[in-house]
Amino acid sequence: MKEPLKILKAMNDIDDDLIMEANEESYGRERKPFLNLDFRRLAPVMAVMVLAVALTVTQLGHRGDVITGGYEIPAESLAEAERIASFPISVPESAGDQPIGKIGVIENTAISVYYGDEENVSVIIVKGKGSEDVSGDYNEYAERSVISLESREVTLEGNGALICKAIWTDGQFSYAVLAPEGLSLDDIKPIIKATE
Amino acid sequence: MEDFDIVKMYWDRDEDAIYHTDRKYNRYCSGIAYSILFNAEDTKECVNETWLKAWQTIPPQRPEKLGPYLGKITRNLALNIYEKLTAQKRGGRHVDVVLDELSEVIGEQSDVEKYIDEKVLTELIAKFLRQQNEIARKVFVRRYWYMSSTREIARSYGLTDSNVKVMLKRTREKLKEYLVGEGYEL
Numbered sequence: 001m002k003e004p005l006k007i008l009k010a011m012n013d014i015d016d017d018l019i020m021e022a023n024e025e026s027y028g029r030e031r032k033p034f035l036n037l038d039f040r041r042l043a044p045v046m047a048v049m050v051l052a053v054a055l056t057v058t059q060l061g062h063r064g065d066v067i068t069g070g071y072e073i074p075a076e077s078l079a080e081a082e083r084i085a086s087f088p089i090s091v092p093e094s095a096g097d098q099p100i101g102k103i104g105v106i107e108n109t110a111i112s113v114y115y116g117d118e119e120n121v122s123v124i125i126v127k128g129k130g131s132e133d134v135s136g137d138y139n140e141y142a143e144r145s146v147i148s149l150e151s152r153e154v155t156l157e158g159n160g161a162l163i164c165k166a167i168w169t170d171g172q173f174s175y176a177v178l179a180p181e182g183l184s185l186d187d188i189k190p191i192i193k194a195t196e
Numbered sequence: 197m198e199d200f201d202i203v204k205m206y207w208d209r210d211e212d213a214i215y216h217t218d219r220k221y222n223r224y225c226s227g228i229a230y231s232i233l234f235n236a237e238d239t240k241e242c243v244n245e246t247w248l249k250a251w252q253t254i255p256p257q258r259p260e261k262l263g264p265y266l267g268k269i270t271r272n273l274a275l276n277i278y279e280k281l282t283a284q285k286r287g288g289r290h291v292d293v294v295l296d297e298l299s300e301v302i303g304e305q306s307d308v309e310k311y312i313d314e315k316v317l318t319e320l321i322a323k324f325l326r327q328q329n330e331i332a333r334k335v336f337v338r339r340y341w342y343m344s345s346t347r348e349i350a351r352s353y354g355l356t357d358s359n360v361k362v363m364l365k366r367t368r369e370k371l372k373e374y375l376v377g378e379g380y381e382l
Contacts, residue, residue, distance in 0.1 A: 004298035005279065010317035011341050012272050016264035018325055022337035073227050076236040
Protein backbone atom coordinates (compact mmCIF):
# COMPACT_ATOMS: atom_id res chain seq x y z
CA MET A 1 0.00 0.00 0.00
CA LYS A 2 1.22 3.50 -0.78
CA GLU A 3 2.17 5.13 2.51
CA PRO A 4 0.02 8.26 2.01
CA LEU A 5 -2.91 5.95 1.32
CA LYS A 6 -2.29 4.52 4.75
CA ILE A 7 -3.14 7.91 6.23
CA LEU A 8 -6.34 8.09 4.22
CA LYS A 9 -7.31 4.62 5.42
CA ALA A 10 -6.34 5.35 9.00
CA MET A 11 -8.56 8.42 8.90
CA ASN A 12 -11.52 6.25 8.06
CA ASP A 13 -12.22 5.40 11.66
CA ILE A 14 -11.77 8.80 13.26
CA ASP A 15 -14.48 9.70 15.73
CA ASP A 16 -18.00 10.22 14.41
CA ASP A 17 -18.25 13.75 15.78
CA LEU A 18 -15.24 14.84 13.71
CA ILE A 19 -16.87 13.44 10.58
CA MET A 20 -20.21 15.04 11.33
CA GLU A 21 -18.70 18.38 12.30
CA ALA A 22 -16.92 18.68 8.96
CA ASN A 23 -20.13 18.13 7.06
CA GLU A 24 -22.45 20.08 9.24
CA GLU A 25 -24.71 20.92 6.33
CA SER A 26 -25.83 17.33 6.39
CA TYR A 27 -26.62 17.31 10.01
CA GLY A 28 -28.69 20.41 10.24
CA ARG A 29 -26.28 22.86 11.81
CA GLU A 30 -26.31 26.44 10.71
CA ARG A 31 -23.93 27.35 7.91
CA LYS A 32 -21.59 30.27 8.05
CA PRO A 33 -22.25 33.14 5.67
CA PHE A 34 -20.15 33.56 2.61
CA LEU A 35 -17.65 36.23 3.43
CA ASN A 36 -14.48 37.53 1.86
CA LEU A 37 -14.80 35.43 -1.24
CA ASP A 38 -11.92 35.99 -3.61
CA PHE A 39 -12.93 35.15 -7.14
CA ARG A 40 -9.87 36.46 -8.85
CA ARG A 41 -8.54 33.02 -9.64
CA LEU A 42 -10.60 30.42 -11.38
CA ALA A 43 -13.44 32.76 -10.68
CA PRO A 44 -16.18 31.36 -12.85
CA VAL A 45 -15.64 27.79 -11.66
CA MET A 46 -15.73 28.81 -8.04
CA ALA A 47 -18.54 31.17 -8.72
CA VAL A 48 -20.86 28.42 -9.79
CA MET A 49 -20.16 26.54 -6.61
CA VAL A 50 -20.70 29.58 -4.44
CA LEU A 51 -23.81 30.48 -6.24
CA ALA A 52 -25.26 27.05 -5.92
CA VAL A 53 -24.74 27.11 -2.20
CA ALA A 54 -25.89 30.67 -1.81
CA LEU A 55 -29.09 29.73 -3.49
CA THR A 56 -29.64 26.91 -1.10
CA VAL A 57 -28.39 28.20 2.17
CA THR A 58 -31.72 27.75 3.74
CA GLN A 59 -32.55 24.51 2.04
CA LEU A 60 -29.46 22.38 2.41
CA GLY A 61 -28.66 19.58 4.71
CA HIS A 62 -31.04 17.45 6.61
CA ARG A 63 -34.11 17.60 4.44
CA GLY A 64 -36.65 15.75 6.42
CA ASP A 65 -35.77 12.12 5.98
CA VAL A 66 -33.00 12.51 3.43
CA ILE A 67 -29.38 13.21 4.24
CA THR A 68 -28.16 14.94 1.12
CA GLY A 69 -24.49 15.43 1.75
CA GLY A 70 -25.10 19.14 1.80
CA TYR A 71 -23.35 19.96 -1.41
CA GLU A 72 -23.67 19.64 -5.13
CA ILE A 73 -24.07 16.02 -5.98
CA PRO A 74 -23.22 14.38 -9.27
CA ALA A 75 -26.01 13.44 -11.61
CA GLU A 76 -25.51 10.63 -14.08
CA SER A 77 -27.49 12.37 -16.76
CA LEU A 78 -29.38 15.54 -17.47
CA ALA A 79 -32.59 13.62 -16.91
CA GLU A 80 -31.49 12.68 -13.42
CA ALA A 81 -30.41 16.27 -12.74
CA GLU A 82 -33.80 17.51 -13.88
CA ARG A 83 -35.54 15.07 -11.58
CA ILE A 84 -33.48 16.15 -8.57
CA ALA A 85 -33.69 19.85 -9.36
CA SER A 86 -37.39 19.60 -10.20
CA PHE A 87 -37.10 21.62 -13.37
CA PRO A 88 -36.06 20.94 -16.97
CA ILE A 89 -32.86 22.10 -18.64
CA SER A 90 -31.62 22.13 -22.21
CA VAL A 91 -27.94 22.61 -22.94
CA PRO A 92 -25.72 21.99 -25.97
CA GLU A 93 -24.09 18.56 -26.25
CA SER A 94 -20.71 20.20 -26.44
CA ALA A 95 -19.14 23.60 -25.94
CA GLY A 96 -16.65 24.07 -28.73
CA ASP A 97 -14.92 20.71 -28.89
CA GLN A 98 -15.50 19.93 -25.22
CA PRO A 99 -18.23 17.45 -24.33
CA ILE A 100 -20.16 17.51 -21.08
CA GLY A 101 -17.78 16.32 -18.38
CA LYS A 102 -19.83 16.51 -15.24
CA ILE A 103 -23.31 17.45 -14.16
CA GLY A 104 -23.89 18.74 -10.66
CA VAL A 105 -27.21 19.38 -9.03
CA ILE A 106 -28.57 20.83 -5.84
CA GLU A 107 -31.98 19.55 -4.99
CA ASN A 108 -34.84 21.82 -6.06
CA THR A 109 -32.41 24.63 -6.70
CA ALA A 110 -29.80 24.60 -9.45
CA ILE A 111 -28.15 22.52 -12.13
CA SER A 112 -24.57 23.06 -13.24
CA VAL A 113 -23.23 21.50 -16.42
CA TYR A 114 -19.47 21.41 -16.79
CA TYR A 115 -17.79 21.00 -20.16
CA GLY A 116 -14.31 19.56 -20.29
CA ASP A 117 -12.65 17.27 -17.81
CA GLU A 118 -12.28 17.58 -14.07
CA GLU A 119 -9.02 19.48 -14.23
CA ASN A 120 -9.81 21.61 -17.24
CA VAL A 121 -13.32 22.99 -17.27
CA SER A 122 -13.81 25.15 -20.34
CA VAL A 123 -17.44 26.20 -19.95
CA ILE A 124 -20.02 25.98 -17.18
CA ILE A 125 -23.71 26.44 -17.72
CA VAL A 126 -25.88 27.09 -14.69
CA LYS A 127 -29.62 27.23 -14.45
CA GLY A 128 -31.17 28.15 -11.17
CA LYS A 129 -34.59 28.93 -9.83
CA GLY A 130 -35.48 32.58 -9.36
CA SER A 131 -34.48 35.78 -11.06
CA GLU A 132 -31.30 36.57 -9.14
CA ASP A 133 -27.99 36.53 -10.98
CA VAL A 134 -26.96 32.89 -10.79
CA SER A 135 -23.40 33.38 -12.00
CA GLY A 136 -21.98 34.13 -8.56
CA ASP A 137 -19.02 35.57 -10.47
CA TYR A 138 -18.13 38.89 -8.87
CA ASN A 139 -15.08 39.65 -10.94
CA GLU A 140 -14.86 43.09 -12.37
CA TYR A 141 -14.41 42.76 -16.07
CA ALA A 142 -13.22 45.51 -18.35
CA GLU A 143 -16.04 45.10 -20.82
CA ARG A 144 -19.76 44.91 -20.24
CA SER A 145 -22.52 44.98 -22.81
CA VAL A 146 -26.09 43.86 -23.29
CA ILE A 147 -27.22 42.11 -26.44
CA SER A 148 -30.53 40.75 -27.64
CA LEU A 149 -30.33 37.18 -28.68
CA GLU A 150 -33.59 35.77 -29.95
CA SER A 151 -35.95 36.52 -27.09
CA ARG A 152 -33.21 36.89 -24.50
CA GLU A 153 -31.58 40.02 -23.24
CA VAL A 154 -28.12 38.82 -22.32
CA THR A 155 -25.55 40.69 -20.27
CA LEU A 156 -22.03 39.89 -21.38
CA GLU A 157 -18.89 40.59 -19.40
CA GLY A 158 -15.28 39.91 -20.21
CA ASN A 159 -11.94 41.33 -21.09
CA GLY A 160 -11.14 42.67 -24.53
CA ALA A 161 -12.79 40.52 -27.12
CA LEU A 162 -13.18 37.56 -24.79
CA ILE A 163 -16.40 36.97 -22.90
CA CYS A 164 -16.11 35.26 -19.53
CA LYS A 165 -19.66 35.58 -18.29
CA ALA A 166 -23.09 35.74 -19.87
CA ILE A 167 -26.22 36.00 -17.77
CA TRP A 168 -29.89 36.32 -18.48
CA THR A 169 -33.21 35.53 -16.93
CA ASP A 170 -36.60 34.50 -18.18
CA GLY A 171 -38.39 35.56 -15.03
CA GLN A 172 -38.82 32.15 -13.51
CA PHE A 173 -35.23 30.98 -13.98
CA SER A 174 -31.83 32.56 -14.21
CA TYR A 175 -29.05 31.36 -16.45
CA ALA A 176 -25.31 31.83 -16.65
CA VAL A 177 -22.67 30.71 -19.09
CA LEU A 178 -19.21 30.99 -17.62
CA ALA A 179 -16.00 30.59 -19.56
CA PRO A 180 -12.91 30.77 -17.32
CA GLU A 181 -10.57 31.38 -20.25
CA GLY A 182 -13.03 33.52 -22.19
CA LEU A 183 -14.84 32.88 -25.47
CA SER A 184 -15.43 35.02 -28.52
CA LEU A 185 -18.94 36.35 -29.13
CA ASP A 186 -19.32 33.97 -32.07
CA ASP A 187 -18.36 31.01 -29.86
CA ILE A 188 -20.57 31.87 -26.91
CA LYS A 189 -23.68 32.76 -28.90
CA PRO A 190 -24.60 29.20 -29.91
CA ILE A 191 -24.12 28.04 -26.32
CA ILE A 192 -26.50 30.72 -25.06
CA LYS A 193 -29.02 29.96 -27.78
CA ALA A 194 -28.99 26.26 -26.96
CA THR A 195 -29.48 26.81 -23.24
CA GLU A 196 -33.00 26.77 -21.87
CA MET B 197 -37.25 7.95 9.82
CA GLU B 198 -34.90 8.31 12.76
CA ASP B 199 -31.64 6.36 12.85
CA PHE B 200 -32.74 4.61 16.01
CA ASP B 201 -35.79 3.17 14.23
CA ILE B 202 -33.79 2.09 11.20
CA VAL B 203 -31.22 0.38 13.39
CA LYS B 204 -34.01 -1.37 15.25
CA MET B 205 -35.27 -2.72 11.93
CA TYR B 206 -31.82 -4.16 11.23
CA TRP B 207 -31.87 -5.82 14.63
CA ASP B 208 -35.33 -7.20 13.91
CA ARG B 209 -33.96 -8.49 10.56
CA ASP B 210 -36.60 -6.47 8.78
CA GLU B 211 -35.44 -6.05 5.18
CA ASP B 212 -37.23 -2.69 4.94
CA ALA B 213 -34.24 -1.42 6.89
CA ILE B 214 -32.31 -1.35 3.63
CA TYR B 215 -35.07 0.55 1.86
CA HIS B 216 -35.09 3.20 4.58
CA THR B 217 -31.31 3.34 4.71
CA ASP B 218 -31.17 3.85 0.95
CA ARG B 219 -33.84 6.49 1.09
CA LYS B 220 -32.13 8.47 3.81
CA TYR B 221 -28.46 7.95 3.09
CA ASN B 222 -28.10 7.18 -0.62
CA ARG B 223 -27.07 10.71 -1.53
CA TYR B 224 -24.76 11.10 1.41
CA CYS B 225 -22.95 7.84 0.70
CA SER B 226 -23.00 8.41 -3.07
CA GLY B 227 -21.30 11.75 -2.53
CA ILE B 228 -18.55 10.09 -0.49
CA ALA B 229 -18.01 7.28 -3.00
CA TYR B 230 -18.15 9.56 -6.01
CA SER B 231 -15.54 11.90 -4.53
CA ILE B 232 -13.14 8.96 -4.50
CA LEU B 233 -14.16 7.04 -7.61
CA PHE B 234 -15.45 9.72 -9.98
CA ASN B 235 -17.48 7.10 -11.72
CA ALA B 236 -21.24 6.79 -11.42
CA GLU B 237 -21.35 3.03 -11.99
CA ASP B 238 -18.60 2.26 -9.47
CA THR B 239 -20.31 4.64 -7.05
CA LYS B 240 -23.60 2.80 -7.34
CA GLU B 241 -21.94 -0.57 -6.75
CA CYS B 242 -20.07 0.83 -3.79
CA VAL B 243 -23.24 2.17 -2.20
CA ASN B 244 -25.11 -1.11 -2.76
CA GLU B 245 -22.20 -2.95 -1.17
CA THR B 246 -22.46 -0.55 1.77
CA TRP B 247 -26.06 -1.56 2.38
CA LEU B 248 -25.04 -5.21 2.28
CA LYS B 249 -22.24 -4.62 4.78
CA ALA B 250 -24.65 -2.73 7.01
CA TRP B 251 -27.04 -5.70 6.86
CA GLN B 252 -24.20 -8.05 7.75
CA THR B 253 -22.86 -5.99 10.63
CA ILE B 254 -26.01 -4.70 12.33
CA PRO B 255 -26.36 -6.66 14.55
CA PRO B 256 -24.02 -7.15 16.33
CA GLN B 257 -23.24 -3.45 15.87
CA ARG B 258 -25.76 -0.91 17.08
CA PRO B 259 -24.56 2.42 15.67
CA GLU B 260 -25.97 5.46 17.38
CA LYS B 261 -25.27 7.65 14.35
CA LEU B 262 -26.02 5.80 11.16
CA GLY B 263 -24.52 8.48 8.88
CA PRO B 264 -20.90 8.20 9.97
CA TYR B 265 -21.28 4.43 10.34
CA LEU B 266 -22.43 4.03 6.75
CA GLY B 267 -20.07 6.73 5.53
CA LYS B 268 -17.10 4.86 6.95
CA ILE B 269 -18.17 1.66 5.23
CA THR B 270 -18.66 3.47 1.93
CA ARG B 271 -15.38 5.31 2.17
CA ASN B 272 -13.47 2.18 3.05
CA LEU B 273 -15.03 0.24 0.17
CA ALA B 274 -14.38 3.11 -2.23
CA LEU B 275 -10.74 3.34 -1.21
CA ASN B 276 -10.36 -0.40 -1.75
CA ILE B 277 -11.90 -0.06 -5.21
CA TYR B 278 -9.63 2.89 -5.89
CA GLU B 279 -6.61 0.76 -4.93
CA LYS B 280 -7.69 -1.99 -7.32
CA LEU B 281 -8.31 0.49 -10.13
CA THR B 282 -4.95 2.09 -9.51
CA ALA B 283 -3.29 -1.30 -9.81
CA GLN B 284 -5.07 -1.61 -13.14
CA LYS B 285 -3.94 1.93 -14.07
CA ARG B 286 -7.54 3.15 -13.95
CA GLY B 287 -7.37 5.11 -10.74
CA GLY B 288 -9.04 8.47 -10.22
CA ARG B 289 -6.78 11.47 -10.54
CA HIS B 290 -8.53 13.31 -7.76
CA VAL B 291 -7.38 10.84 -5.10
CA ASP B 292 -3.91 10.89 -6.65
CA VAL B 293 -3.79 14.62 -5.97
CA VAL B 294 -4.90 14.06 -2.38
CA LEU B 295 -2.25 11.37 -1.95
CA ASP B 296 0.41 13.67 -3.34
CA GLU B 297 -0.52 16.19 -0.69
CA LEU B 298 -0.34 13.56 2.05
CA SER B 299 3.04 12.36 0.84
CA GLU B 300 4.32 15.55 2.51
CA VAL B 301 3.32 13.95 5.80
CA ILE B 302 4.41 10.40 5.09
CA GLY B 303 6.62 10.06 2.05
CA GLU B 304 6.22 7.32 -0.54
CA GLN B 305 9.45 5.73 0.57
CA SER B 306 8.65 5.86 4.25
CA ASP B 307 8.29 2.57 6.00
CA VAL B 308 5.76 3.88 8.44
CA GLU B 309 3.94 0.56 8.56
CA LYS B 310 6.84 -0.78 10.56
CA TYR B 311 6.32 1.86 13.17
CA ILE B 312 2.67 2.69 13.25
CA ASP B 313 -0.21 0.31 13.43
CA GLU B 314 -3.20 1.65 11.49
CA LYS B 315 -5.36 1.80 14.61
CA VAL B 316 -2.71 3.74 16.48
CA LEU B 317 -2.38 6.09 13.51
CA THR B 318 -6.16 6.64 13.57
CA GLU B 319 -6.02 7.55 17.24
CA LEU B 320 -3.08 9.85 16.74
CA ILE B 321 -4.76 11.67 13.86
CA ALA B 322 -7.96 12.08 15.85
CA LYS B 323 -6.03 13.38 18.83
CA PHE B 324 -4.10 15.73 16.60
CA LEU B 325 -7.27 17.04 14.99
CA ARG B 326 -8.80 17.83 18.35
CA GLN B 327 -5.81 20.04 19.08
CA GLN B 328 -6.41 22.16 15.96
CA ASN B 329 -8.74 25.12 15.77
CA GLU B 330 -12.23 24.36 14.54
CA ILE B 331 -11.88 25.63 10.99
CA ALA B 332 -8.51 23.98 10.37
CA ARG B 333 -9.93 20.72 11.70
CA LYS B 334 -13.05 20.87 9.54
CA VAL B 335 -11.10 21.78 6.44
CA PHE B 336 -8.69 18.90 7.02
CA VAL B 337 -11.50 16.38 7.50
CA ARG B 338 -13.38 17.68 4.47
CA ARG B 339 -10.29 17.26 2.35
CA TYR B 340 -8.94 13.96 3.66
CA TRP B 341 -12.06 12.19 4.88
CA TYR B 342 -14.69 13.46 2.46
CA MET B 343 -12.11 14.08 -0.32
CA SER B 344 -13.85 17.31 -1.18
CA SER B 345 -12.15 19.54 -3.69
CA THR B 346 -10.55 22.68 -2.34
CA ARG B 347 -13.17 24.64 -4.25
CA GLU B 348 -16.00 22.84 -2.49
CA ILE B 349 -14.35 23.38 0.88
CA ALA B 350 -13.82 27.06 0.15
CA ARG B 351 -17.46 27.33 -0.75
CA SER B 352 -18.63 25.62 2.42
CA TYR B 353 -16.64 27.74 4.82
CA GLY B 354 -16.63 31.10 3.07
CA LEU B 355 -12.91 30.89 2.33
CA THR B 356 -10.95 31.43 -0.83
CA ASP B 357 -9.48 28.50 -2.69
CA SER B 358 -5.99 29.67 -1.78
CA ASN B 359 -6.95 30.08 1.91
CA VAL B 360 -7.95 26.44 1.93
CA LYS B 361 -4.74 25.30 0.27
CA VAL B 362 -2.57 27.27 2.66
CA MET B 363 -4.55 26.03 5.65
CA LEU B 364 -4.24 22.43 4.50
CA LYS B 365 -0.52 22.80 3.95
CA ARG B 366 -0.02 24.20 7.45
CA THR B 367 -2.10 21.46 9.00
CA ARG B 368 -0.17 18.78 7.10
CA GLU B 369 3.09 20.27 8.33
CA LYS B 370 1.77 20.30 11.87
CA LEU B 371 0.59 16.70 11.56
CA LYS B 372 4.02 15.63 10.42
CA GLU B 373 5.62 17.49 13.34
CA TYR B 374 3.10 15.92 15.68
CA LEU B 375 3.76 12.38 14.48
CA VAL B 376 7.51 12.94 14.68
CA GLY B 377 6.99 14.41 18.15
CA GLU B 378 5.20 11.23 19.13
CA GLY B 379 8.40 9.42 18.32
CA TYR B 380 7.78 8.21 14.82
CA GLU B 381 10.40 8.45 12.14
CA LEU B 382 8.67 9.45 8.93
